[in-house]
Amino acid sequence: MKEIRAAEIGAEGIGKSFGSFAALTDVSLTIGRGEFLTLLGPSGSGKTTFLMILAGFEAATCGRLRLDGADMTHTPAEARAFGMVFQGYALFPHMTVEENIAFPLKVQRRSGAEVKRRVAEMVEMVGLGGHGHKRPSGLSGGQQQRVALARALAYDPPVLLLDEPFSALDKNLRGQMQDEVRRLHRDLGTTFVFVTHDQTEALALSSRVAIFNHGVLQQIAPPKEVYERPANRFVAEFLGTINILPLTGVTSGSDGASGVFEGQTLRMAASLGAPTATFALRPEYMALHAGALPDRNSIPATLVDLTYQGAETQLALKTPGGVGLTLSQPTAALPGSLAPGAQVWVTWFADRGIFL
């Protein structure tokens, strides 16, 4: 294939205010060449504002942007020419699929023959062969989003920006489109910046995830790291259910830390980092047992509720001290007799969990 035109983007101290409201505060990060970075956060967290600033549609109130090292803070959007894919597809309704894809190529004054060749190539690449002469209104939502992807990628943009592109699609279709985007990223090697509020999507797609809240960048790290080693409680809770255990009498030594939760002494491996009074653990790392196990951390609890979810069953429990716990267990591994009210022990290995 042709040479890769992926670019590196640097943001230094980007801030954005709308009147007295600070939409973004001091965001600094580097998006590597060919990286797939996801901007994740609840609505109003500033992730979309940051994407709009990267695209050049919004001007940052302060801070600088660099493209491959060169300052692009004041470069207008049309000169940056990053590809854009939006949630509502944003196709040109008066143009056919082929005309839509040809638009950016014509903007770049490519020759007629090249436009034709490239359009045909892109139509094939996104699996829309035979639909080239249709208008967007004649296509399904998934097909329209494929056209939008093809159009944004047709001219080999240095960066592709995607603003919640699959939020409007149903679950199955969303999965297909995610696979599609991952494949395109792998095949093309372009730098992708993807905005979403769906943590599963973020974890599945990205090489790194940047998590925003209240306009502040909370953590930027690979999916496994943000999930398993969240930087703070917000990140821990935003990325999925997590159990929080308040500890007393925390001590640490060379072989790890220990602390007391409701009278039970818990041990934590040294790999979990510097101990604090807040210990957090994902539901899937805990297991149910009839009694305490000597080689693991064990705490007693009462089963409050079971939620059958097919392959998994979610269990709600309460400790004697009143702390709620959530467990996620493979349905096949649970005894059929388990019912609310049952007295059980919750166990986990000392190398699981994180101090917050």
Added chain:
Amino acid sequence: MPSLSRPTLLIVPLMGFMVLTYVVPFLGVAAWSVTLPEPGLGQYQAALTDPLVLSVFLRTFRVCLVVTVITVGASYMVTLLWVRGTRMQRVLIEMCILIPFWISVLTRAFGWLALLSTKGILNTWAQNLGFLAEPLTMVRNEFGVVVGMVHFLIPFAAFPLASAMRAVDERALLAARGMGAGRTRVFAQVFVPMTAPGILGAGLVVFVFALGFFVTPAILGGGRSVMAAELIYLRIFQSPNWGLGAAISVILMVTVGGLLAVMMRRARPAAPR
């Protein structure tokens, strides 16, 4: 027999009113055209061979075409600012569109007369300030008619245009810019085509409306550039030839109907194929 739902029943009085005040009288006029002064199609033959009638029709279509092009063009610019301008611009344009809308067509025609006539405000000022040696003839000709009609019709084009512009997906414009298209290209190749249905609709409304104009051409044309509606009036009220007047009415009506049908059909293929 399909039963009528309640909402459908609610429009029955309106439909009855329309039939009583438009359809019945029009059928009466159509009847005159084939019965006065004697039964037959003689009046149609007379109308379509009379050089005066033909020249009036030709002028009517020419004036209406010019008026439509200018009105839709001017209205597009005004509406663009109305829909996408700053708050101040919006309020200003809203006032400029709505206030004339509330003033009688007669008042406005006389207003233009006061402004444009040989001894009118514009000519007097221009002469006093030394811009003009001789007064310009701006009324009692097609120029005056066009000015008056365009002014009257701009709001009628502005409403369909505004709704078309508001329906444009902002993100499509952003996407185009994001792909490297400058403002001119985004406007010409994305925004304008996306508002094309509104342009077509506005043009149709203005043209059909303009065909039936009576007061403005009568006053600002001053009897020199007679248009179809005025001709019908003259044939019925001044030279009492009701049959001929009726025949001209029917021809105008059929022309408008045919035009509407063609345009409506042309507006369809934008839908999915």
